[in-house]
Amino acid sequence: MSEQVVLLNDLVARHQTDELLALAMDNAARGLSEMLGRPITIDVPRVQTVPISRVTDHVGGPETDMVGVYLLIEGEMPGQAILMATLEDALRLVDLLMGEPEGTTRELGDLERSALAEAGNLTVSFFLNALANSIGLSSRPSPPAVMVDMLGAIMGVVAAPVAAFADELLIVETAFKEPHRTVNVHFWVLPYPVMTLDQVALATGD
């Protein structure tokens, strides 16, 4: 595994893939702010490798009530993507999406979940479109799944597809913030390391 990560980092450095990912993250933020109808700010995206056993600590306490909108990415850059917020922030995000005053949404029913699912779908689609436009990597998201549970339980879902082959997760991460209502949303894209290497090499003619 570590050899693969080193190789990937090498490719990232040589081909300025980090700038590319920053551009794609920026586009994802643009997609979400268009949906919300108000500007959101975005943290500087980071590419990180995190040991699977530590991935929960990476976000917060393992029993924290969280909401995750999870999508698989299929195509030339296979992997996973997840939009995550604490339950409180997710309720605020629903208020924003529905154009309601803060504090209106108190629980996540079908309507609220589908609003969150749509936000996840749109964010990931904007991310993937930016990649497609820049380097021609064509990928598409699966239908979104909304999970409301302990952070540890959600992290298990994210770690499972990679765990058979790796002890670390490769995460492209950022946070979106809606400044007026301070809604914080984590956005992660997790390319499958081995396949991504091949695909990046193919796309860049290595």
Add this chain to the structure above:
Amino acid sequence: MAENVHSVSIGEMIVSSNPDDVLVAYGLGSCAAVILYDPQRRVGGMVHSLLPTAPPNASLDGSAAKFVDHGVPMLIEALLRQGAERSRLVAALCGGAQMITAPGLPDTLNIGSRNVAAAEAALRAAGISLRARATGGNVGRTVKLIIKTGQMTVKCAGQSEQPLT
């Protein structure tokens, strides 16, 4: 009385005979935690696995506990080395929820029930019967083992802590 709480993270195994120790696996979703305890020797352990079986060519260096089919035998071995008797071991199983239910996502993501089945098979193969369980459904769980007494508790998301039976 001082309590040393040890978090058993994803892909980890902890064994202890220290009466002050409490082993906890926080936020189990589709993951499975297997707990074994010898009430006479007062030694116990917990393994927190992510996947039912290791792929044929997986490197298991330091990460065998990720896989139920390797983690359970490893836990049994570790307990026997600490003086536990196989015939006295009490087993409990927790987790294996189905976390993702969206239409259009592949069944391969539904690993919760496969983790539970793998744990049951591994315990059966070792001749150890299950005494307590909290498995399946679609809810996250935290499970705890108190080494001093062998008591086990489970806490579901949004609920209070209950004895694991």
